[in-house]
Structure formats: structure tokens, C-alpha cells
Amino acid sequence: MFLAHRSVTRSVRSTSAVAGVAQKRGILNIFRNALGMDLPPSDDDPTPENRFHPWDSSPSPDLRQRAATIRALAKCPVTGKEINYTCPLSGIPTHHSREAWEQDKEYHETKKWEILKKVNIYEHDLRSGRPFPEFDFPQQQESDAQVNLSTWDLYFYTRQYYSMDTEFQLAAVTKMLSYPITMGALLHQFSPYLLSPKGPITLEGLKSLAALRYSLYPFQRAATFKDRPLRMFIIGARAEGQLPGHVWKQFQFLFPEIEFELHFIGPEAFYDREKGTYVSSSRPVVKRVDPYLSMVYHTDYFHVFHEAQDFFPYDPYLDCFFLFHPGLSYPDVKELWKKTMPGLLESKCPVFITGYHEQDSQNDWNWLMENFGKDLDVLMDRTDNLFSSTKWELNDLDPQEVYRFNQKIFAVRGKRYHAIQQ
Amino acid sequence: MLQIARFEEDGEGEEKNFGTQQSKYHDPRTFKMTPAMIRARRPFFWKNAATFAVLSTITVSIYAYTYSFLGKDDFSDVPIPPITEEELTKLKKEYMAEQAANKK
Numbered sequence: 344m345f346l347a348h349r350s351v352t353r354s355v356r357s358t359s360a361v362a363g364v365a366q367k368r369g370i371l372n373i374f375r376n377a378l379g380m381d382l383p384p385s386d387d388d389p390t391p392e393n394r395f396h397p398w399d400s401s402p403s404p405d406l407r408q409r410a411a412t413i414r415a416l417a418k419c420p421v422t423g424k425e426i427n428y429t430c431p432l433s434g435i436p437t438h439h440s441r442e443a444w445e446q447d448k449e450y451h452e453t454k455k456w457e458i459l460k461k462v463n464i465y466e467h468d469l470r471s472g473r474p475f476p477e478f479d480f481p482q483q484q485e486s487d488a489q490v491n492l493s494t495w496d497l498y499f500y501t502r503q504y505y506s507m508d509t510e511f512q513l514a515a516v517t518k519m520l521s522y523p524i525t526m527g528a529l530l531h532q533f534s535p536y537l538l539s540p541k542g543p544i545t546l547e548g549l550k551s552l553a554a555l556r557y558s559l560y561p562f563q564r565a566a567t568f569k570d571r572p573l574r575m576f577i578i579g580a581r582a583e584g585q586l587p588g589h590v591w592k593q594f595q596f597l598f599p600e601i602e603f604e605l606h607f608i609g610p611e612a613f614y615d616r617e618k619g620t621y622v623s624s625s626r627p628v629v630k631r632v633d634p635y636l637s638m639v640y641h642t643d644y645f646h647v648f649h650e651a652q653d654f655f656p657y658d659p660y661l662d663c664f665f666l667f668h669p670g671l672s673y674p675d676v677k678e679l680w681k682k683t684m685p686g687l688l689e690s691k692c693p694v695f696i697t698g699y700h701e702q703d704s705q706n707d708w709n710w711l712m713e714n715f716g717k718d719l720d721v722l723m724d725r726t727d728n729l730f731s732s733t734k735w736e737l738n739d740l741d742p743q744e745v746y747r748f749n750q751k752i753f754a755v756r757g758k759r760y761h762a763i764q765q
Numbered sequence: 766m767l768q769i770a771r772f773e774e775d776g777e778g779e780e781k782n783f784g785t786q787q788s789k790y791h792d793p794r795t796f797k798m799t800p801a802m803i804r805a806r807r808p809f810f811w812k813n814a815a816t817f818a819v820l821s822t823i824t825v826s827i828y829a830y831t832y833s834f835l836g837k838d839d840f841s842d843v844p845i846p847p848i849t850e851e852e853l854t855k856l857k858k859e860y861m862a863e864q865a866a867n868k869k
Contacts, residue, residue, distance in 0.1 A: 380795075493808070500805035506789045508800040 387473050389511040394464040394471065397434040403470040410436055412739045420743055421447050433459035437742050450743070458745045461510075461735045468511045477505040477512045480589060483596060490597060492528045493535050494729060502596075514734035521732040521749045522583050523594035526575065526665060528730050529695060529754075530555055531597055535729055543753075548722030551693040551756055554660045559598050572602035572637075576654075576664045578645050578683065580607035582748075583667055585614050588632035595636045605638045608648065613640035644679060649686035657690035664694040667749060668703065671696075672710035681714065688718050688757030697728060697749040704751035711755065723754035 386393070396402060398410035410429075417426050419439035428444055430437040433456040438444040450456065481503050484490065491497040495517055499507060507513050528534055530552065538544050544552065557564065558573055577583050584607040595603055607613070615622045622628075623642040631637040641648060648654055654662075664687055671680045687694050696711075698704025708725055732748035787793055790802035798806075 496801065496805040497808070500790065500802060503789060506799040506801040 389464075389468045389471065389473060389509060391460070391464050394467045394511070395434060395460070396463075396467055397429050397431075398463065399429055399436065401467065403467065406466055406470070409739060413742050416740050417742055419443055420450075420741075426742075430456055430459065432456040434463045435459045435737070435742055455743060455745070458735050459737065459742065462737045462745065465511065465514045465734050469515060475512075475515065477507050477516050479505055480593060481596075483599070486599070489533075490531075492524075492531055492533060492597075492729075495733065498524065498730075502593075510733070514732075517730075518732040518734045518748060519586060519590050520593060521728075521730055522586060522667060523591050524597075524730040525697065525728055525749050525752070526695075527594050527597040529752075530559060530663070532556055532560060536723065536726070539724070543724040543726040545721055545723065547720040547756065548693070548754060551659060551722055555663060555693070558660050559601055561601075570661065572604045572661075574604045574606055574654075574662045576606045576608060576645075576662065577612075578664055578666050578687070579609045579669050580612040580640075580667075581609070583607060584609075584612040584640060588630065588636070588638065591638065592632055592636055595632075600635070602635050603637075605636070606641060606654075607638065608641045608643075608645045610642060610644065613642050644683060646679075646682040646686050649683075649689075657692055659690075659692045662690065662692045664690070664692055666694065666696045668697055668699050669707065670703070671707040677710065680710075684711075684715055685718075688715060688755075691757045691759055693722050693754055693756050695723070695752060695754045697731075698751040699746035699748070700744075700750050703746070704753065708753060715755075718758055719755040720758050721753070722756050723752065725751060725753040728752040 398406050398413075401407050401410070413436050414426050417436075418424070419426050419437075421443040422439045424439040426436045426439060428438045428440050429435065430444060437450070437456075437459070438447060444450070484502060489501065491501045495513065504516075505512075507516060529536065534552070536542050536544050538546070538549055555573075558570065591605060595601070610623060611621050613622050613624065613628055614620075621642075624640075628640040628642075629637060630640075641653075669680065670676060671684075696704075696707055698707055704725055711719070728749050728751060731750045735745055735747055738744040738746070790799050790805075791797065792799060
């Protein structure tokens with residue numbers, strides 16, 4: 344009885360102390376409110392300071408695992424030995440020893456550690472367990488609302504997304520939306536990519552885009568006959584295939600009342616979350632998001648379906664190909680791409696190809712020009728993708744190789760031979 | 766009636782409340798623009814400022830011109846009715862008396 348009484352008084356006392364603190368804070372907030380000042384940031388809000396942890400002593404086990412992978416597989420860029428020193432500025436294991444780290448002039452001059460630090464803090468933010476209100480995406484826009492596709496910020500503002508005030512929120516959302524909005528920005532009638540010399544689009548590119556826009560904007564033409572849905576082929580799909588339907592729906596929202604079929608093609612196109620593996624199926628797996636958008640997964644290489652004529656007939660007015668960082672020239676896949684590429688060029692439909700970074704995109708371009716240079720027209724010169732992911736990533740095999748998804752983009756199409764009057 | 770109920774269930778009623786909803790791009794407490802909105806408006810800031818300058822220059826110059834034009838108006842050609850000496854002294858006396866009364 345006595346004990347119970349004591350514990351009750353203690354709890355009463357502690358709650359009144361808490362109430363007192365809360366009251367003080369409340370009074371301060373009233374003053375702040377009256378003066379229109381900002382509230383002090385809550386502890387939940389991500390900042391570069393509170394998201395920074397060296398990966399070796401990270402609170403998250405999978406980042407500790409990645410640090411171990413880097414130590415096991417990557418080599419120091421100065422000494423060529425194994426990596427054994429964690430850069431104190433970025434918190435990522437980068438060099439063999441402190442001496443090597445100090446000697447690496449390029450690393451410090453180009454401020455590469457700033458990018459590596461961003462990789463570090465973005466990864467920790469995703470695992471911080473804070474609320475993610477920014478993943479609540481907007482629905483159909485009103486018919487008189489126009490979307491501005493100049494930059495991420497304007498796109499988010501004109502579509503009335505959650506107000507993303509920090510780089511952390513942008514990194515989390517743009518990594519997902521990079522795929523659908525990159526596609527949308529290319530095909531949209533108010534595309535930010537202009538005709539050369541003002542922009543990267545060549546005259547041949549404008550011909551192809553004009554054909555697609557003919558189908559995307561049927562209300563602007565005299566005869567509005569109902570055609571089949573537009574097919575967007577995503578070749579070599581990996582992460583794209585795992586994006587949920589409501590993310591891809593943001594692509595469809597840019598083209599109201601137009602029907603799309605997204606075809607994800609490749610052995611890693613369909614990932615079964617329950618089983619935790621890539622599933623291969625002899626028949627295409629169809630997921631219908633709503634009457635305007637369906638996603639079709641084909642779990643084999645494109646040339647297999649092309650040779651079986653599964654997708655015939657191709658129509659440059661209704662079909663379009665996207666290769667999201669295909670790595671065309673990588674030694675272990677380039678033979679496969681050599682089989683796939685002729686089919687893509689034969690279709691005479693535009694092929695958009697993105698790259699992780701400058702060098703990756705340059706390699707793809709060089710490989711394509713070397714092997715198929717005679718058979719293709721360039722539709723779009725290599726340029727920065729305006730809707731690349733803003734989340735920096737690093738290659739575990741070489742931590743100084745940093746990249747962002749869809750950072751670069753270019754486009755080609757199989758050459759068309761026009762009839763000549765003799 | 767049934768239709769209305771269904772309309773609200775769909776959640777469409779929430780979306781279409783005709784601008785009464787608080788904008789996501791203003792701080793709900795201070796009504797200040799959020800950093801995201803400032804970033805989105807930044808590309809247009811200087812052009813908007815220039816347009817504002819041009820429009821305000823036109824307005825201000827029209828007002829200034831009117832003011833200076835009317836200030837120059839000369840009223841010397843307007844005839845003032847003549848006044849006799851007697852009337853003048855009488856008026857002066859009245860004025861002085863009034864002043865004295867006011868001083869008290």
C-alpha cells in the first residue's frame with residue numbers, strides 16, 4: 344500500500360515536471376508564432392549531422408555489411424592494396440591507410456568526399472525509420488492544370504506533391520520517380536528537350552517524337568479513331584520492374600486518358616516479393632493497375648520474343664523502347680546486347696538509353712557506334728537527364744566510382760530509307 | 766442523396782473543395798513559402814522582378830507626370846473681386862478681436 348502510494352506520487356511528480364517543460368516550450372512557441380519565426384527542428388528531421396555515421400560502425404547492419412564488402416573487394420586507388428582506412432570526412436572506407444588518403448590529391452581537390460558523404464547520409468536516412476509523407480503521391484491532375492517538366496522542383500510543385508524541403512526527401516522520391524518521369528519528359532508535348540541547336544534533339548529525333556505525340560494527343564487531330572494502347576518496352580528491366588503500379592501511374596497522369604502498356608522484358612523483369620527471387624514464366628505476367636495502365640512482365644531476353652514475332656507488328660506511332668543503364672559494352676553482357684540490338688533497330692521505333700554516369704554513357708555510345716553505327720540514326724545527343732535520381736550511389740567494387748540513376752541519356756533509331764524518285 | 770454519399774466515399778469530395786484546403790507549399794503555422802516552393806519559383810524570380818519594375822515604372826511615371834503638370838497651373842489670370850479700404854479695416858478689426866479672444 345505504502346509502496347503503491349510512493350510510486351503514484353513519484354509518477355505524479357514526474358508527469359508534472361514533464362508538463363512544466365512542455366508548458367515552457369509552449370509559451371516560447373507562442374512568442375515564436377506571434378513573430379512568425381520557424382519552430383526549432385524536431386529530432387526526427389534529417390540533417391547531414393544527425394544522419395552521419397561511419398559505415399563501419401553504422402547502426403544499420405546492411406551498411407556495416409557493405410563496408411565489409413568494400414574492404415574485401417575494392418582496392419586503394421593510391422597504393423593498390425586492400426582498403427583499410429575509413430575517410431573521416433565521408434565515413435566510407437576509401438584508402439589503404441591515412442598516408443594514402445592524404446596523398447590522394449585528386450580526392451581532396453575535386454571534393455569527392457562530399458559526394459561520398461551524401462551517399463552515406465542518404466543511405467542512413469532511408470534506414471532511419473522517420474515518417475515518409477513524401478511517398479504519398481498526388482492523384483489525377485485537374486484538366487486545366489498544366490505540368491511543368493523543366494526541373495524536378497517545378498514538376499513536383501505543378502503536380503502538388505508533398506512539399507519536399509530537404510535533399511533527403513528529394514533523394515528518396517526521385518530515385519523511384521526517375522524512371523517514369525524521364526519517360527514522360529521525353530514524350531510530353533512540352534518536353535524540356537528542345538530541337539538542336541537549342542537542345543539535344545536532332546531532326547530525325549523530332550520526326551520520331553512527333554509520331555508518338557500524334558498518338559499521345561488524339562484530341563488535337565481531326566479524326567480521333569481508337570487505336571490499341573501505346574506500348575512502352577523496358578528492355579533489360581531490373582529495378583524498374585519492381586516499382587509498384589502507383590509509381591508508374593505518375594507517368595500515365597502526364598498523358599490523361601491515354602492507355603499504356605508497360606512491357607518489362609528481361610530475365611530479371613519479374614521479382615516475386617514473397618519468394619524473394621526472380622521468377623521466370625513461359626507466359627507474360629500481366630498486372631492491370633487501372634483501365635489506362637497495365638504492366639506486362641516478359642521473363643526472357645528481347646531477341647527471343649522478337650524472333651518468335653511476339654510483339655509484331657511494331658509501330659513507330661505507338662511503340663517506344665527504353666534501356667535504363669543497360670551497360671551495353673560490359674564484357675559479360677555485350678554478346679547478349681549484340682543479339683538484341685538488331686531487333687530494336689529493325690523496329691524503327693525510338694530507343695532511349697540512359698547511363699549511370701558520364702563514362703558509362705560514353706562507353707554505351709562508343710559500343711553502339713562501333714557495332715551498329717551504319718544502321719542507326721541519332722535521335723538525341725548524349726546529354727544530362729533532367730529527371731535523373733538525385734540520390735548519389737557508390738560502386739562497392741570501387742567506392743570512388745559514384746553515380747546516380749539515369750544521369751545521362753541519348754537516343755537512337757534504326758535507319759529509315761526513304762523512297763527516292765528516279 | 767445516395768449519389769452524394771457515394772461521392773464522399775470516393776474521397777473526391779476532399780480533393781474538390783475549391784481551394785479552401787491549406788496549400789501544401791505554405792507553412793501551416795506561419796503561412797511562409799516552404800523551401801520547395803522557393804526552389805520552384807527561383808527560375809522565374811528575376812524575370813518577374815523585371816516585369817514588376819517595368820509595370821511600376823509606367824504607373825509611377827504617369828502619376829508623377831500628372832502631378833508635375835497640374836502643379837504648373839497658373840491662376841494669375843483668374844480675376845479677384847476688388848475690395849474697398851473701409852471693408853479692409855473692418856475685416857482687420859474683426860480678425861484682431863478674434864485673435865485676442867482666442868488668446869484668452
